[in-house]
Amino acid sequence: VEVHFEKDQGLFDFFEEPDVVKAVDGISIDIEENDVLALVGESGCGKSTLGKTTIGLQRPTGGTVRYRGQDIWAAKDQTGEIDIPFSEIRSSLQIIHQDPGSSLNPNQRIVDILAQPIKQTHPDIGLSERRERIYSLLERVGMNPAADFADRYPHQLSGGEQQRVALSRALLMNPDLILADEAISALDVSLRVEMMDLMLDLQADFDTSFVFISHDLSNARYFAEHGDGRIGVMYLGEIVEVGPAERLIEDPGHPYTNVLRWATPDLALHATGATEPPMRRIDIPDPVNPPSGCRFHTRCPEAREACRESCPTMDGERGAHRTACFRTQPDHEYWDSAPLDD
Numbered sequence: 230v231e232v233h234f235e236k237d238q239g240l241f242d243f244f245e246e247p248d249v250v251k252a253v254d255g256i257s258i259d260i261e262e263n264d265v266l267a268l269v270g271e272s273g274c275g276k277s278t279l280g281k282t283t284i285g286l287q288r289p290t291g292g293t294v295r296y297r298g299q300d301i302w303a304a305k306d307q308t309g310e311i312d313i314p315f316s317e318i319r320s321s322l323q324i325i326h327q328d329p330g331s332s333l334n335p336n337q338r339i340v341d342i343l344a345q346p347i348k349q350t351h352p353d354i355g356l357s358e359r360r361e362r363i364y365s366l367l368e369r370v371g372m373n374p375a376a377d378f379a380d381r382y383p384h385q386l387s388g389g390e391q392q393r394v395a396l397s398r399a400l401l402m403n404p405d406l407i408l409a410d411e412a413i414s415a416l417d418v419s420l421r422v423e424m425m426d427l428m429l430d431l432q433a434d435f436d437t438s439f440v441f442i443s444h445d446l447s448n449a450r451y452f453a454e455h456g457d458g459r460i461g462v463m464y465l466g467e468i469v470e471v472g473p474a475e476r477l478i479e480d481p482g483h484p485y486t487n488v489l490r491w492a493t494p495d496l497a498l499h500a501t502g503a504t505e506p507p508m509r510r511i512d513i514p515d516p517v518n519p520p521s522g523c524r525f526h527t528r529c530p531e532a533r534e535a536c537r538e539s540c541p542t543m544d545g546e547r548g549a550h551r552t553a554c555f556r557t558q559p560d561h562e563y564w565d566s567a568p569l570d571d
């Protein structure tokens with residue numbers, strides 16, 4: 230899947246009357262086959278919007294989202310030459326929500342919930358084979374023995390079990406990509422690592438890509454590191470840094486990534502004797518009226534005059550990762566400009 234939005238090009242907007250919020254701006258990202266990408270950022274930074282747009286659940290007002298080269302919304306609108314029908318795109322790009330309870334029909338037993346996608350995609354499969362498939366998948370996601378769970382209703386399952394059912398349902402479509410949108414955030418802390426390990430196992434077994442959204446850097450890091458993938462850091466609707474998980478955490482190029490690092494207790498940066506970079510302000514700016522220049526300049530510990538005037542693009546490089554910060558561009562006028570003092 231390729232997602233491309235030019236800066237200030239309409240892009241895709243949230244309509245929050247009476248203002249229009251550009252939830253995601255100037256983003257260009259490719260998700261390859263068998264790829265793992267963890268998107269991290271504070272709530273309201275546009276992670277979910279980017280995720281939902283990537284899988285064709287939310288229509289962008291500009292820019293393009295392509296699946297295997299096919300423009301998703303051209304397929305939906307049936308405009309131009311269509312190589313892949315929208316229905317096929319829809320089933321190839323799946324989602325697991327934060328609250329699985331709300332996405333499972335409360336009046337259906339688990340076995341019936343899971344029978345639906347099979348009936349839809351393989352109407353020729355008979356009842357007994359369908360049951361067999363459902364049971365083996367339930368066992369694969371850790372619901373053992375499946376017979377104990379298959380005839381229950383969603384409310385008779387724990388949050389973790391509901392999430393396993395949601396995962397099974399997504400896998401039944403043989404997806405190319407699963408978007409896990411804060412999929413472990415509502416679970417008990419003790420279950421989170423187990424669920425991430427399960428998703429990563431399934432990612433490898435089923436040859437699917439994962440976009441894992443979390444507001445928590447330690448979870449994003451766990452997922453991306455164990456899945457040998459990338460982390461994308463978002464701030465106020467933009468991806469400000471993206472790169473291989475381990476390198477990005479060890480040596481971030483963007484000051485915001487560094488701020489997130491310091492706010493992550495697992496990384497124990499305070500124990501290293503280093504000093505935490507002081508943020509200029511704590512409050513997150515209004516996304517309806519994002520700051521001029523670099524959107525992070527009102528809070529950035531490293532901000533200079535140049536950051537208020539012009540806007541960094543993802544041209545900066547720090548080893549293997551791409552960064553939208555002037556500090557990663559050695560020749561930028563940033564280096565000659567004065568620190569911001571307001």
Ligand code: SF4
Pocket residue numbers: 483484485523524525526529530531532533536541553554555556
């Ligand atoms: Fe901070 Fe300037 Fe870099 Fe933006 S461009 S992150 S304000 S140093």
Ligand code: MG
Pocket residue numbers: 273276277411
């Ligand atoms: Mg969200």
